[in-house]
Amino acid sequence: MGIPSQSLYPLPRINQVKSVMGLKRNTRYSRFTVLSDVGEEGLHRLRQARVAVVGVGGLGCVSALQLASLGIGVLRIVDRDIVEISNLQRQHLYTDESVGLPKVEAAQQRLEKQNPDITVEAMALSVTETTAERIVEGMDIIIDGLDRFAPRYALNRACVKQKIPYVFAGALAASGNMTTIVPGETPCLECFLGDVDDEQPTCATVGIYPTILGVIGNLQVHEALRLILGRPLQLANRLLYFNIETLDFHLIPISINKDCPVCGDNTEGKELQTDLDVTVTELCDDQTFLVHARVPEAIDIGRASKILKKHYKIISKSALGIQIQFTDKIQVSVVGEGNILVKGVSSSEEAEAIYHQIIDLLREANH
Numbered sequence: 001m002g003i004p005s006q007s008l009y010p011l012p013r014i015n016q017v018k019s020v021m022g023l024k025r026n027t028r029y030s031r032f033t034v035l036s037d038v039g040e041e042g043l044h045r046l047r048q049a050r051v052a053v054v055g056v057g058g059l060g061c062v063s064a065l066q067l068a069s070l071g072i073g074v075l076r077i078v079d080r081d082i083v084e085i086s087n088l089q090r091q092h093l094y095t096d097e098s099v100g101l102p103k104v105e106a107a108q109q110r111l112e113k114q115n116p117d118i119t120v121e122a123m124a125l126s127v128t129e130t131t132a133e134r135i136v137e138g139m140d141i142i143i144d145g146l147d148r149f150a151p152r153y154a155l156n157r158a159c160v161k162q163k164i165p166y167v168f169a170g171a172l173a174a175s176g177n178m179t180t181i182v183p184g185e186t187p188c189l190e191c192f193l194g195d196v197d198d199e200q201p202t203c204a205t206v207g208i209y210p211t212i213l214g215v216i217g218n219l220q221v222h223e224a225l226r227l228i229l230g231r232p233l234q235l236a237n238r239l240l241y242f243n244i245e246t247l248d249f250h251l252i253p254i255s256i257n258k259d260c261p262v263c264g265d266n267t268e269g270k271e272l273q274t275d276l277d278v279t280v281t282e283l284c285d286d287q288t289f290l291v292h293a294r295v296p297e298a299i300d301i302g303r304a305s306k307i308l309k310k311h312y313k314i315i316s317k318s319a320l321g322i323q324i325q326f327t328d329k330i331q332v333s334v335v336g337e338g339n340i341l342v343k344g345v346s347s348s349e350e351a352e353a354i355y356h357q358i359i360d361l362l363r364e365a366n367h
């Protein structure tokens with residue numbers, strides 16, 4: 001094959017260049033507004049939009065950074081975790097200086113630097129049936145950056161209830177999948193993927209190619225963009241499967257399930273049974289457990305740090321989190337509303353016992 005006779009990207013004629021230059025466009029967004037089907041109207045819609053990225057890990061870092069750069073009006077970010085050194089190879093909102101900070105705090109600082117035009121709201125919260133509605137409230141679109149199904153089910157139910165579109169996605173090893181859920185118009189998550197437990201392989205056990213996160217995270221943002229611009233969705237009623245090693249790209253038709261416990265004909269008595277009073281989750285990082293209560297504890301980080309300082313060595317403290325040396329081998333972080341990360345223990349029982357010890361200490365000091 002020779003060189004194509006015509007360039008794929010022909011240079012504009014001089015008078016076209018002048019007309020583009022002559023318009024008083026905000027230079028930051030000029031490469032976006034110049035798109036013939038976007039224009040100033042498209043930018044205006046984007047600047048008015050409110051989008052939540054729930055989970056700012058591998059996928060959420062990609063979508064949040066892209067949304068911030070695009071100039072989304074309000075970007076809400078939600079996560080309960082702290083930054084670990086093993087995150088840095090693929091979670092590009094964080095640097096070595098972020099290690100130990102609550103993810104939402106480090107992400108907020110980075111995103112506000114990325115684009116000072118936008119408003120970033122940080123929520124250091126676990127997604128549960130009791131918090132999901134608060135997380136989605138007031139948002140136009142929810143972007144999934146989660147890595148477990150229990151919180152996804154809670155989020156899906158809150159989105160169906162509040163009629164908010166939810167761009168579901170997941171990625172593991174070399175493949176990812178996603179779909180766009182529009183309540184009332186497309187199947188919801190439980191229509192086509194109900195009853196998945198979280199005893200699945202994770203990125204800690206089977207690994208993940210950071211490149212798949214870039215693809216899926218950007219496709220999620222592109223679907224959100226189409227929603228904001230009022231275009232037909234590419235992934236409504238279709239589940240995308242993509243593998244970055246084989247380059248398999250499948251679009252699988254999915255449909256509303258009449259018996260769905262969330263959006264079907266009879267939803268009575270089909271409440272989520274996932275939330276115990278206290279939930280313990282083993283995280284991707286070795287010997288780290290996250291413990292949180294169904295109803296989050298309101299913890300004032302400034303006051304908590306004063307109390308904890310009397311008993312333990314403080315490793316780090318920031319606006320939304322504190323890290324302490326609990327014993328020689330065990331570190332504990334208190335993040336946002338009642339999330340306690342215990343690092344250096346080998347069982348969930350041990351992590352839960354430490355959680356209660358810390359929470360009791362913080363409660364006692366209240367009296």
Ligand SMILES: [Zn+2]
Nearest residue numbers: 188191260263
């Ligand atoms: Zn459904």
